[in-house]
Amino acid sequence: MDQGQLQEIDQTVKGWLRDSRKFVLTKMAEKLNVAEKSSRKDLVTNVDKANEQFLIERIRQFSPDSQILGEEGFGDKITETSGWVWVVDPIDGTMNFVKQQDHFATMIALYIDGQGVLGYINDIMNDDLYSGGPQLGVFKNEQRLPAPANLGLADGLIGISGPLILRNQFNMQIVAEKSAGVRAYGSAGIEISHILSGKLNGYISYLKPWDFGAGKILAETLGLSVTTVDGKPLGMLSSDFVMVATEKAQRDILPIVG
Amino acid sequence: MDQGQLQEIDQTVKGWLRDSRKFVLTKMAEKLNVAEKSSRKDLVTNVDKANEQFLIERIRQFSPDSQILGEEGFGDKITETSGWVWVVDPIDGTMNFVKQQDHFATMIALYIDGQGVLGYINDIMNDDLYSGGPQLGVFKNEQRLPAPANLGLADGLIGISGPLILRNQFNMQIVAEKSAGVRAYGSAGIEISHILSGKLNGYISYLKPWDFGAGKILAETLGLSVTTVDGKPLGMLSSDFVMVATEKAQRDILPIVG
Numbered sequence: 001m002d003q004g005q006l007q008e009i010d011q012t013v014k015g016w017l018r019d020s021r022k023f024v025l026t027k028m029a030e031k032l033n034v035a036e037k038s039s040r041k042d043l044v045t046n047v048d049k050a051n052e053q054f055l056i057e058r059i060r061q062f063s064p065d066s067q068i069l070g071e072e073g074f075g076d077k078i079t080e081t082s083g084w085v086w087v088v089d090p091i092d093g094t095m096n097f098v099k100q101q102d103h104f105a106t107m108i109a110l111y112i113d114g115q116g117v118l119g120y121i122n123d124i125m126n127d128d129l130y131s132g133g134p135q136l137g138v139f140k141n142e143q144r145l146p147a148p149a150n151l152g153l154a155d156g157l158i159g160i161s162g163p164l165i166l167r168n169q170f171n172m173q174i175v176a177e178k179s180a181g182v183r184a185y186g187s188a189g190i191e192i193s194h195i196l197s198g199k200l201n202g203y204i205s206y207l208k209p210w211d212f213g214a215g216k217i218l219a220e221t222l223g224l225s226v227t228t229v230d231g232k233p234l235g236m237l238s239s240d241f242v243m244v245a246t247e248k249a250q251r252d253i254l255p256i257v258g
Numbered sequence: 259m260d261q262g263q264l265q266e267i268d269q270t271v272k273g274w275l276r277d278s279r280k281f282v283l284t285k286m287a288e289k290l291n292v293a294e295k296s297s298r299k300d301l302v303t304n305v306d307k308a309n310e311q312f313l314i315e316r317i318r319q320f321s322p323d324s325q326i327l328g329e330e331g332f333g334d335k336i337t338e339t340s341g342w343v344w345v346v347d348p349i350d351g352t353m354n355f356v357k358q359q360d361h362f363a364t365m366i367a368l369y370i371d372g373q374g375v376l377g378y379i380n381d382i383m384n385d386d387l388y389s390g391g392p393q394l395g396v397f398k399n400e401q402r403l404p405a406p407a408n409l410g411l412a413d414g415l416i417g418i419s420g421p422l423i424l425r426n427q428f429n430m431q432i433v434a435e436k437s438a439g440v441r442a443y444g445s446a447g448i449e450i451s452h453i454l455s456g457k458l459n460g461y462i463s464y465l466k467p468w469d470f471g472a473g474k475i476l477a478e479t480l481g482l483s484v485t486t487v488d489g490k491p492l493g494m495l496s497s498d499f500v501m502v503a504t505e506k507a508q509r510d511i512l513p514i515v516g
Contacts, residue, residue, distance in 0.1 A: 096415070099415050154298075162439055176424055177424060182424070
């Protein structure tokens, strides 16, 4: 795709995200309707659903021949990844959204023939938009982000999801001990944005395609490694244990994972 | 103390904190000098030290007969708590300060004859000041904070420090599992500020007097419980495992701690 066309798409998506943020903030002032999905720790709200519909409507209008993969199921059932595929997470970190009204993100990704082209993580309450892709570079709002320092595990903070730490899956308690400190923020989007800006040097969690779709594109653009927790390639339709990390941190973590 | 005198002190301390914040932001633009204290995970920087000196100088000038307890040792050696005692933490969350340049706080507390009178948690990067005490109420910047909802353990998110989760001290892994989710932000000041604003319903960590001095005053003013992890009273000069929580969350956690 030529740079002009790409920038036009980029501006269009940023417009959707600005409007979607206002929509979410307005809905937050009303009473939330919260339901459980797979368990009491897996929530969905009327805002997750309404915001996914809001975004999918705009994508359909802009790009009617695309496939859309949305967390809440208003998109398409996708079994193959040729052509344009949009990945939408209307509210990433729904538990934080419900309990904190903070620390959640709206995310959009565009893949073409399985290749990541554009990714967006919108930190709603901080009003910080992380955006870009391999052809554009990565931006926090208007500011271009440099590649984060390639720090090893011991030299940085690591984000690990609560369940992985608590159950010591993949020896995550050892990974945490060997790091400079473990953090848990409860949103893949927020944690990956912290890796992009160098505040964490890794993040490990069980993720679904909408949780990592945008972050994978942005992280790889900055030279970060995005794989399964045991270092295998991560397909864009996979649900798996995912590790996003600096190259050095990944090299330190893989032998611990076993 | 009458309300007028208290408000005058309050305005004075807020002035110090505004100036101190600018001082810290200026120093952050220069090269940090980082040293280890008790371990590689216990850091101090030139900014911690300079900011403590900055604040202690102002306290001495304003209130020369007070005792001052400062994390970095520029205050007094305090063995008894009669009279005015100021507690100063120049940078709470030094690891975050060093690795993230975010998620840290400057804290000041005033105790008179062992009673908490005024507390301040200044979230530097968000420019949010939590302030107040039993006579004034609690404020986030200019806005008065209501008492947080009295939610039980299962109905809210809980902050637990990394080491306590990793080593399952006091059955913290069970506490985390029973909560709606565990979070770890790496700064007592930031985590207690999240309890004040209802984003967490509890926080458990090993803390020193400067880590909880301000937060204890603010939390108790809002009807929250601040005790040792096993529910005993917490002396203002103690170093101990501390639990800050809603009353209901505390009641749910105590039997798990054993």
